[in-house]
Amino acid sequence: MLLKSKSITCLRFSSLFPIFSCLYNSNPRVPCHQKQAEQAVVQREMVVAAMSSSAGEAANLVLQVLRGRWFMIFASCLMMSAAGATYMFGIYSPSIKSALGYDQQTLNTLSFFKDLGANVGVISGLIAEVTPPWFVLFLGASLNFCGYFMIWLAVTKRIAQPKLWQMCLYICIGANSQTFVNTGSLVTCVRSFPESRGIVLGLLKGFTGLSGAIFTQLYYAIYGQNPEGLILLIAWLPSLISYVFLPFVRVLRNKQELKAFYSILYVTIALAGYLMVVIIVQPRVHFTAAGYKTSAAVVVTLLLLPLVIIFRQEIPKLKKSPIPSYIPSEAKEAEKQQEALPAPPASPLSPPPAANGSTPASTGAVSCLKKMFKSPDRGEDYTILQALVSIDMMVLFVATICGIGGTLTAIDNLGQIGQSLGYQKQSIGTFVSLISIWNFAGRVLAGFVSEIFLAKYKFPRPLMLSCVLLLSCAGHLLIAFAIPGSLYFASIILGLCFGAQWPLLFAIISELFGLKYYSTLFNFAAVASPIGSYILNVRVAGYLYDQEGLKQRGGLPTHGELTCLGSHCYRLSFIIIAGATFLGFLVSLILVMRTRKFYKGDIYAKFRQANNMEMAAQEVPASEVTGGHDARNGLPDSRKG
Incomplete structure (x- = not known):
């Protein structure tokens, strides 16, 4: 009982006052200074982790702002x-006028x-x-x-x-x-x-x-x-x-x-x-x-x-939207597949090229003049x-x-x-x-x-x-x-x-x-x-x-x-x-x-539509981007059934 009470006391006080671990050492085989060193290492790791987390958040905020x-x-x-x-x-x-x-x-x-250059x-x-x-x-x-x-x-x-x-x-x-x-x-x-x-x-x-x-x-x-x-x-x-x-x-x-x-x-x-x-x-x-x-x-x-x-x-x-710590391999593979897709076919509205691969100059000049004087809406x-x-x-x-x-x-x-x-x-x-x-x-x-x-x-x-x-x-x-x-x-x-x-x-x-x-x-x-x-x-x-x-x-x-x-x-x-x-x-x-x-009329309608489509394209679920992984820590997403 006496040994047990001493070990409890050491556990309670050694983390706060390391000197008590020397006075109440429950295990004589483990040197007192070795236990102190282990506890100090743990505490330093906790402080470094907290500081690293704060520094990471601050760095992410600065990057987000910039x-x-x-x-x-x-x-x-x-x-x-x-x-x-x-x-x-x-x-x-007046200085220019008087000096010169x-x-x-x-x-x-x-x-x-001066006005010519400025405009x-x-x-x-x-x-x-x-x-x-x-x-x-x-x-x-x-x-x-x-x-x-x-x-x-x-x-x-x-x-x-x-x-x-x-x-x-x-x-x-x-x-x-x-x-x-x-x-x-x-x-x-x-x-x-x-x-x-x-x-x-x-x-x-x-x-x-x-x-x-x-x-x-x-x-x-x-x-x-x-x-x-x-x-x-x-x-x-x-x-x-x-x-x-x-x-x-x-x-x-x-x-x-x-x-x-x-x-x-x-x-x-x-x-x-x-x-x-x-x-x-x-x-x-x-x-x-x-x-x-x-x-x-x-x-x-x-x-x-x-x-x-x-x-x-x-x-x-x-x-x-926290910044992910890394990009999982599945997302990288998806990016590679997207880049490997063939280019879309030419639009049927675009004119076909000439037999030699170029448009005749006379036809181009006439079409350019027609287009210049035919203004859009x-x-x-x-x-x-x-x-x-x-x-x-x-x-x-x-x-x-x-x-x-x-x-x-x-x-x-x-x-x-x-x-x-x-x-x-x-x-x-x-x-x-x-x-x-x-x-x-x-x-x-x-x-x-x-x-x-x-x-x-x-x-x-x-x-x-x-x-x-x-x-x-x-x-x-x-x-x-x-x-x-x-x-x-x-x-x-x-x-x-x-x-x-x-x-x-x-x-x-x-x-x-x-x-x-x-x-x-x-x-x-x-x-x-x-x-x-x-x-x-x-x-x-x-x-x-x-x-x-x-x-x-x-x-x-x-x-x-x-x-x-x-x-x-x-x-x-x-x-x-x-x-x-x-x-x-x-x-x-x-x-x-x-x-x-x-x-x-509504002169900004097309800009709102384009912006809404762009925002909808950007709002992709994190699971689709990261291949079923949590974007914050790279672990599988447990919320999926």
């Missing part, structure tokens, strides 16, 4: 938030090539048709750094002063990177969420609209009040972001979920609200270097906050040529030239407009920065509101585009007549209207002409922007501004910077621009009449 489509949305948002360098031209253009001795018309010529994205669209999104983004990041870095070298006199055509080439190359980001990330997200394309376009283009205000805070924190530093920041930061996140951008189709979009939208609105407060406060309160750095830290925190939303979206999916996949020669695309192109060309002219000349009207330098900086906020608001409102109105009330997007064009006429007239304080209201109206036109334009193109060649078609439509900018900015606003400046100097020719002061400097220019925008409004009504029946 592979998921919501992280793809997050990566695209970050890249789009750094893709708006062209909208900050009003901040760093340009007059206003020369500066507007440089601005035209002529046909090359990036064609590249995206045959390459994956990551390659498109890689090219864009490289072009961004090369173009803006050369501009920074020229402005800081680190190289000999380039000729005008060289500066135009540099800024065109740097701005053209924006089209690669749009094609690589924006088009990919639209294809991943076709039923929510308005929301996706509004959200992503909204981040582009905020980029001006975001970069302003970052460059204050890094470079202080040095405009040349802003050019350098534009050169390296967007490229770095694209290089880091480009592997995660690809097409991912799944169930459409709007709740996460609205959550990201709320965070974005908070970011926009904070930026607006900072923009208003900074000119009135003296900020130290620490204050600028704190402001930039808050901006970066809000930019990264959607990661919390993404993890909350992915955790339930990980619990429902609206909403079906047009070919590139079918879309380009369609009346709908031509009408949309003309309306874009008038609308976006006019608002872009106002944004690019906002600094000069404020200077001619006698506003202080800090107030001019406030105008330019607030344009980014209103630009963001216009893009988000146009994307989300047009999607809601289309789903609930069948309100056509072309009609909303017409309303935006009509509203922008009021903003141009406010600048033309220069009422005291009118520049504040004009910047709000034109920022909203400029931002609203882009998601509406891109959504209309995707709805009318399909998504098959969307990357090329939406880039073609964007070409209308530099055309409108050249006509209205260079040939109208720049020319008339210089003429007014020469009148103030008595008509004497001058070399270098030419400045005009007074409300008359831009009056005639913006009266002409307001008339051109009203013409665009009238032209857009033609598209409204032509597409009214199309928008009364």
Whole structure:
């Protein structure tokens, strides 16, 4: 009995207090230290197993997030938030003008090539048709750094002063990177969420609209009040972001979920609200270097906050469908059998090949021409040529030239407009920065509101585009007549209207002409922007501004910077621009009449059907995939009878 009681005591206390195993050793033949070692090994194995399980779950969660489509949305948002360098031209253009001795018309010529590069994205669209999104983004990041870095070298006199055509080439190359980001990330997200394309376009283009205000805070924190530093920041930061996140951008189709979009939208609105407060406060309160750095830290925190939303979206999916530890041999055999199946026979609808294996060139040319001018129904996949020669695309192109060309002219000349009207330098900086906020608001409102109105009330997007064009006429007239304080209201109206036109334009193109060649078609439509900018900015606003400046100097020719002061400097220019925008409004009504029946129907029906079929194909029972084995541990499934 005594020996038995000692053994029980040892068993009870040895696991908690190993020293008791030495005092009450029930088996003298087994050394005390050997029993302690065995128990320590067991405990270590249990701790290692628990830690391995936790580490495995954490690793699975991270992989689930990185592979998921919501992280793809997050990566695209970050890249789009750094893709708006062209909208900050009003901040760093005075440095280019003074450093290189340009007059206003020369500066507007440089601005035209900036707009040309930022909107002529046909090359990036064609590249995206045959390459994956990551390659498109890689090219864009490289072009961004090369173009803006050369501009920074020229402005800081680190190289000999380039000729005008060289500066135009540099800024065109740097701005053209924006089209690669749009094609690589924006088009990919639209294809991943076709039923929510308005929301996706509004959200992503909204981040582009905020980029001006975001970069302003970052460059204050890094470079202080040095405009040349802003050019350098534009050169390296967007490229770095694209290089880091480009592997995660690809097409991912799944169930459409709007709740996460609205959550990201709320965070974005908070970011926009904070930026607006900072923009208003900074000119009135003296900020130290620490204050600028704190402001930039808050901006970066809000930019990264959607990661919390993404993890909350992915955790339930990980619990429902845990990642299998290995693929059983039966599943591998099924995959091999599937790969070994013969290719399906040729469709009977496809034309038979000629006797020599090729179609005659004359027959192919005739059929190509017939197909080009025989457009499919609206909403079906047009070919590139079918879309380009369609009346709908031509009408949309003309309306874009008038609308976006006019608002872009106002944004690019906002600094000069404020200077001619006698506003202080800090107030001019406030105008330019607030344009980014209103630009963001216009893009988000146009994307989300047009999607809601289309789903609930069948309100056509072309009609909303017409309303935006009509509203922008009021903003141009406010600048033309220069009422005291009118520049504040004009910047709000034109920022909203400029931002609203882009998601509406891109959504209309995707709805009318399909998504098959969307990357090329939406880039073609964007070409209308530099055309409108050249006509209205260079040939109208720049020319008339210089003429007014020469009148103030008595008509004497001058070399270098030419400045005009007074409300008359831009009056005639913006009266002409307001008339051109009203013409665009009238032209857009033609598209409204032509597409009214199309928008009364269910334009997303085929995408819902395709998505449901894809989801049904993916929801295969685990027993069928793993050959009757449990997917989690590889054991036979005991639930089968």
